[in-house]
Amino acid sequence: MKLGFLTLYVYSTRTSDRLDDVARRPLWRRWTDLSVGVLLASQVAGLLVVGLAAVRALGQEQATALNDPANTVAVPGLNAFMPLASAPYVVLALLVATVVHEGGHALACRAAGVDIEEWGIALLLGFIPLAGYVLPADELDDASLRARLRVYAVGVFHNLLVTAVTMGVLLLPVTATPRAAFVEYFGWAVVGQAPPTAATVAQLGVLTNTAFWLALLNVNFGLLNALPVSVLDGGRVLSLTLQRGGELAGYPVSERARLTVVHTASFAVVLLLGVALFAPLF
Template identity: 35%
Template sequence: MDIWTVALLVLLAYWVGVSWAKARDLLPSFVSSTGPIVTLHTKRGKRLLDKLSKPKRLWRAWGNFGLGIALVVAAGTLFVLVTSAIGTLANPPQPSAVNQPRNALVIPGVSDFMPLSVAPEIVGGLFIGMVVHEFGHGLMCRVEGITVESMGVALLAVLPIGAFVEPNEESQKRADRGARARMFAAGVTNNFVVVVIAFALLFGPVAGAVGRRQR
């Protein structure tokens, strides 16, 4: 059997096990499941959010900056998608390995340009991005006086595929429109900072180290 068949069988067995435990009410109170997706909830970290949210003027200024970033990113993404679609329709690319459907997916072992050996780095990067993104939502919730009920992560077997911050619906409704907008934009803003740091490292120390090796 190839590795994908084995992975599918393991996932199926995992799904059966989770469904069996859920049907018999064996899952802990902080664990819930929907199909093969398991979510882990925790209230830990709420005090840390409260402490970090104290310079409210600073974080509101950052939130307003984030609103601008989110608008620029949204407009830029729409522009790129529309121009790419028009360009593709006007001048269809010649069939090649680069534009094969499987290579459009950033999945190690599926894409021809991404071997399975890089999976740990991809999963690690996704995990960092999700944590930073949701931390931004949680922090801005507390800055704007929105109660955070819990935080957590969504798993497919052992793979982190999502994270979340669960705000209290009533306190979220009581917050004004600007507060809610800053809260929603905070995740994108934090991810933007991670991208800037990653590029700075890539074109700084990493590129320098590669250049010295080649000499």
């Protein structure tokens, strides 16, 4: 373990032989090839969502709880949409989202023959999952373009798979529907009622709460990472896709041109997110 500002890092430099066994299977390579297409589709979907949210925010006459900066962080008790009673479900969902995402990166690295120098999770205040990370060896830069695409894309794919499975759980007769759970937690901000309480959480039950937060936080985690921002998986995949597309078309795209496209996209996404979240405050 190591300490940072308000953050505890739990990490390891060891990898399991079982990880290598899975990574060597041919099915894993097909799986990660599929993830590239899923990420690119998610990138388009994410841009549409952010763009529509920005347009809607510009036409919004007054701010709501959705525009409160405190409600943009997944900290139960601080975020009004996450009562303290929801903390076990939120923490579990963040942990699962992080593990499946970073686990995918680790497997794809090993499939490409790239060593993992360090992997771990950052815990805000020592218990809230803030981010997971996998630090591949420098040899990732020398891996094939296809292998690098697999490494960067598979994490988003895994998050969206968790979302699909847990949405299926919410469609079972023994749980509340996805719409009902969403209304209980977020509907109050639209109609002007009081935020959810411990009673709201108890009324929904353990299975509904678990599935709802797993679905919601994984889809957000996945779509966020799919956006074409330079420091995110989506930005790296966009750059590699431009490189590959240029090679196939017979018109190689220079590194400078790729960086220009990705940085421009990054600026546009950050601007749209800022408008979507905070424009109604002004």
